[in-house]
Amino acid sequence: YVVLCAGLDVCFVGVPLDAGTSNRSGTRFGPRQIRSESCIIRHVNNATGAQPFDSIQVADVGDVWMNIYNLPEACKNIKDGFTKLMSTGCKTLAVGGDHTITWPILQAVKEKYGPVGLVHIDAHADTNEGLLGAPVNHGAPFRHAAVEGCLDCKRVVQIGLRGTGYAIEDYEWGKKQGFRIVQAHECWHKSLAPLMEEVREMMGDGPVYISFDIDGIDPAFAPGTGTPEIAGLTPIQALEIIRGCRGLNIVGGDLVEVSPPYDTTGNTALLAANLLFEMLCVFPGVKYADV
């Protein structure tokens, strides 16, 4: 790993895990499919002028090793893998895999950068205590991360939450930690550029991690995912969020929950590839041309 990342500013790394999934599985092939569809991502960002590949050193370093047959152990493997990747100073853009992976990644991030602010786009808060009696799964990463001090809870924003819930208190736990929650219906029919002004203010200069669950986006645009919820964000709003992170002190990010078996046209993976490119564009050090 260390060799792989030598001299890199940012690396893409696949985490092909779906053992933490609650409904439809298949995210284990997310990294493979997103790589395939990334073949039409070109060099520059015509809308913003960002030129990431002319500014910083970037590479895809392959997949992290893990024991996919034992979820708690896989989490340890992921944490170890990311710790090594980050040890050279390289920042990571993880390609999931289900959302379970963000917990061990944030453990590694904390060791390197301390507690981080979080821009979290998702249909679900993912702050359950557990599911079916198991503490570790894709519905719980931010609970564990917050409890373990990986998050600077006053600098956490969750955008796009919606859908039916297990209990009317589903979002309360996060609010008590200080999370700002922006439900999907607060985003309907409007640009999220104003929201991102507030988010930038909230984040300040501290380190920030972006966790993008593709199910934050409406299933019309992102059908290939395991727990889709109706009436979600649009790709337009997703771009407003990510582009709105420009200038923040981004220390890492992930794009999770793309499930290729349910992505019948490949377009969810294509969307994910574009979002990952846009996330790359807002990493520190990326230069922008005037447009």
Next chain:
Amino acid sequence: YVVLCAGLDVCFVGVPLDAGTSNRSGTRFGPRQIRSESCIIRHVNNATGAQPFDSIQVADVGDVWMNIYNLPEACKNIKDGFTKLMSTGCKTLAVGGDHTITWPILQAVKEKYGPVGLVHIDAHADTNEGLLGAPVNHGAPFRHAAVEGCLDCKRVVQIGLRGTGYAIEDYEWGKKQGFRIVQAHECWHKSLAPLMEEVREMMGDGPVYISFDIDGIDPAFAPGTGTPEIAGLTPIQALEIIRGCRGLNIVGGDLVEVSPPYDTTGNTALLAANLLFEMLCVFPGVKYADV
């Protein structure tokens, strides 16, 4: 049937008919697929605070019996089935099946509740005299229902109509009966909350039936249907319509025209399951938590 509904306030009932379909068939498997996808519908409505399962007695009572090889006879079977289901005071949420089924259901509704107001979401007015010389099919239910006095025509609103037509007078028949028609292009780029204020006023305290044809929604969000029309409503607008019915005297409803063979990802059925849950949330007697 009577036994099945004893003690229930609202029941879901499948009507797996596609013999009335004009273009792509397949709605006969709508109930089965919607039930499958409903597995991720949870208990409460996080956005509105509705807690239907803690408020009223609800069950899925299976499918109504009918002779699917003889459409006119199937209509009689449906009418008889719903009459029995309603005889205990249980209200019905029908899961289609093609839109033909709403005609016999409204016959049963009329016997129990008299002429009803109608909130009808659809791409098509469904007020043809018939198709190919046949009076009974999925393009005609509201014509028959109106003629037979099942509808309180001054309290009928049709939302989302659009697409090419057989004749320039396609919507005129309904208007003459007093229907309010809100074409899709009148809904573009905006919230339907204001419209629903007017609809609530229009409906008053009288009994109201909700008939939701999934093709009212744009085919990007609801591809799995037989006669899709472009530039339709969004799921966001669908939620605004249904949530806007809160407080009305809802006596029944249906969700029709989901065709699983054309629903390649299952997400049309998932959307339908959510819309049925949202319809359940606005039935009289459902309690709301503060949110």
Next chain:
Amino acid sequence: YVVLCAGLDVCFVGVPLDAGTSNRSGTRFGPRQIRSESCIIRHVNNATGAQPFDSIQVADVGDVWMNIYNLPEACKNIKDGFTKLMSTGCKTLAVGGDHTITWPILQAVKEKYGPVGLVHIDAHADTNEGLLGAPVNHGAPFRHAAVEGCLDCKRVVQIGLRGTGYAIEDYEWGKKQGFRIVQAHECWHKSLAPLMEEVREMMGDGPVYISFDIDGIDPAFAPGTGTPEIAGLTPIQALEIIRGCRGLNIVGGDLVEVSPPYDTTGNTALLAANLLFEMLCVFPGVKYADV
């Protein structure tokens, strides 16, 4: 050809070519699939009152002949075919096929009508010098057309451009010719009716050609295409653009880049069939009822 078009005002003509495609192929079956799905296009336009089939003579004249194994030669075949079709005064609505076809069509248009104004809806500018060293392909038609004088460059508008680019100067060449470029992000969250007022002014009374690449529309609505780009136009905006062309001196048009193998539900072809109907509705001579 001449016999086929005798007495026609407008003809639909298929151009089943995909040899110019850069990413996913399959547009060779675009004409066949669009014809199949056109079976639910009815006679009149309920929203606008247009009655094309009661106003002008229209027919589908089949496919143009071409050598699909030699792209430069195929372009010659297309130019010859369209020249003959237009020789009777019949205007053409071409059904692609990939966007390469617009170059030879515009050559034929120029011979008949001189340089034309262009309403071009697309995710891509299609003004590359070439790809992989080949000058002729689906990324270059408007470069060749402009250079050859087929376009009245001051009356060219390109709407919906977006996505990653080969270089930060991708759109500059067109701007230098005088093209007006409206990037997709300039269209987000709003109606395009105001834009079309400006476009009508820009076009004046001169001849206008409409070239509609289905990838101008967001892949949620039009998944069945070869180089989809996220965060695009909506079918609503597409209708605003096309209906906004009413009154212009339309001399021809095309709808390209529908790729059936990636159109898993048939709904991209259905969208294309509707857009072609709407384009037909704005040809000179079509009568409108009051609506």
Next chain:
Amino acid sequence: YVVLCAGLDVCFVGVPLDAGTSNRSGTRFGPRQIRSESCIIRHVNNATGAQPFDSIQVADVGDVWMNIYNLPEACKNIKDGFTKLMSTGCKTLAVGGDHTITWPILQAVKEKYGPVGLVHIDAHADTNEGLLGAPVNHGAPFRHAAVEGCLDCKRVVQIGLRGTGYAIEDYEWGKKQGFRIVQAHECWHKSLAPLMEEVREMMGDGPVYISFDIDGIDPAFAPGTGTPEIAGLTPIQALEIIRGCRGLNIVGGDLVEVSPPYDTTGNTALLAANLLFEMLCVFPGVKYADV
């Protein structure tokens, strides 16, 4: 109709009906899909030397008209349509649609040719008294045809029957009429050429009708059908059966039960197109080259 068939020896005619289907619907698009896939059927039969298009006059005359919303009436429409088609002496190759259609076609055949011998390939005997209380549907055509005297019951062979049954007596009714039943497991692991020798003997010089239900073939080869049954015939055996009919006095035939929504690759329709071509090759009057 009469004009359409003037001078033809054999015509293909579509019967897009699926109202008689018991499980998965969708056969209404069988004719359309089979026509699409027939585009790679070429002129001659390389294996047998048959040159049908150089021997007899053949055309596709389109679809028969029928009221698809009333199954009993649709049957009358079909019978009337085929009677007219046959009135010129033209023989018909019907393209279904579900198997219900063979009953009214055989009524028309009887009027023209008297009771016919039958080569029937199918997974099901289709000799039920009815289903769900309805006498007319796709599980009953040969019962009705036999009762009405359309069949010369001593010259009926049913090949490929298999699957679970409603009762242990399912095949008894046919046997009592004199039908020869060849269950699928009698065909396993072997060529059907010897069987066809017996069939040719059985049929003699009398008129023979071929009814080919695509579900006679194993679902691996023909997934796109409504009531697939495992462990069926192979396309190789299908060719042995059809080619084994060479020399018989074929007076008509059909290919039914292709359901495009379940034919995800188009290959069931492609198989059907080939089988129809092979059936055409064994009509009287077709010449064979030496091969």
Next chain:
Amino acid sequence: YVVLCAGLDVCFVGVPLDAGTSNRSGTRFGPRQIRSESCIIRHVNNATGAQPFDSIQVADVGDVWMNIYNLPEACKNIKDGFTKLMSTGCKTLAVGGDHTITWPILQAVKEKYGPVGLVHIDAHADTNEGLLGAPVNHGAPFRHAAVEGCLDCKRVVQIGLRGTGYAIEDYEWGKKQGFRIVQAHECWHKSLAPLMEEVREMMGDGPVYISFDIDGIDPAFAPGTGTPEIAGLTPIQALEIIRGCRGLNIVGGDLVEVSPPYDTTGNTALLAANLLFEMLCVFPGVKYADV
């Protein structure tokens, strides 16, 4: 569980687990999909005369509870669940789920019946020591079962093994235990009825368990599975194997590895439903009519 099984001879029970899968996931929805497609399984076996539902008491008792986020724990849950189901004397037909489940089921079987003979149909021996360092997964159940004494190793036959291997010794471990291994290429081009005569002799009167991995069958017939291997058994041979078990002292069975996301037509689930019916037909106590 005990209540559920009271009075039953055989029960179907779902085990929706895919956490043990090595390649494509998705078997968690196997039980749901197989139940859906089982709707066209009728009452009797026309080929063999078996009338299971008229002979013994059979029911579907739903799914076993398990913690799907912890594979070792899930195995304990499965063992406990099956132990309870069997405690009433009811025999089980498990519907997977991935092949991991057979290990805990065999643990429960051993407690009830002692070491059992095994008829195992599969593309893989599933006798690895483990994968990726994890002992428990779908490549290892029969290794664990043998080591723990659940199997009477001299009465174990594995049919259909094939494909590439990790090492040339892959099948050696089983052979050393006394397993009889019948590789797929030994089955090519022939009936397996003779093999089953030998198997019946081998099994004698002792208790026998049937474990059917759907990937034993060629992917043309069973595409919907996670680790397909080419050149496999046919459904015809599968029927020969299962029907060849008639007369044995069957004490339980399973059908595993159906993965609905890869079963694009539903026909793998349909095949599985038929195989489960056929397995039911060979349980002790089932009566046969003469056919």
Next chain:
Amino acid sequence: YVVLCAGLDVCFVGVPLDAGTSNRSGTRFGPRQIRSESCIIRHVNNATGAQPFDSIQVADVGDVWMNIYNLPEACKNIKDGFTKLMSTGCKTLAVGGDHTITWPILQAVKEKYGPVGLVHIDAHADTNEGLLGAPVNHGAPFRHAAVEGCLDCKRVVQIGLRGTGYAIEDYEWGKKQGFRIVQAHECWHKSLAPLMEEVREMMGDGPVYISFDIDGIDPAFAPGTGTPEIAGLTPIQALEIIRGCRGLNIVGGDLVEVSPPYDTTGNTALLAANLLFEMLCVFPGVKYADV
């Protein structure tokens, strides 16, 4: 290229071309999809004992460069690329791409090895003079190769030919050159091991090239291809053919015509990956364990 192949005995090389396709396109993604599905190809051949990766040096060297927008030029590019790859003594296993590619590959083979014997598995003879007036396309490679002296025509065997033809003389041209043609119907119901004994005799010690068009195999097993023909070979027979080449002086091979858009389950690519592995196993120098 030379660097890539230094020290290699055999390399896999992708040729992502579909510009020569006559019916359904999409083979340009064949190499990508086959690589994806090859992830479950393991190290050894359990059936034959072959251990290729322990015997010879093998690598995947990526794709050959070509101008996909100009078919004649692309052929030159392919010839040049393969010439360079072979210059180090490395043999090539090409992964198509449509069958056009075999012509330029055979040109490069001839330069290195002289005229070669050919084992050609295909549904089509591919010896047309051309199509639509174009000499170069996927229906003509063996005509050109023979005319140019790339083939030792007395040592050419074509296996699996079938389907409808343009003319009764379709296979005559090859026969006149001395090709042995084994039509598919000559292969029905039997093992091809005896045929391969004859083929080995025919090939002797001279250099042999294997060209495997996936459409040689029946579309049930290989649906993902552009010009499928019914009643073809089975994967079992394919293995018999390839394994039957053991001992021959193989100097190169290809696997062509996998079209991922039509390979809805990925299993055609999986079959192709396995066939390529089996072809690798019969290259000179591969060692076999006793099995």
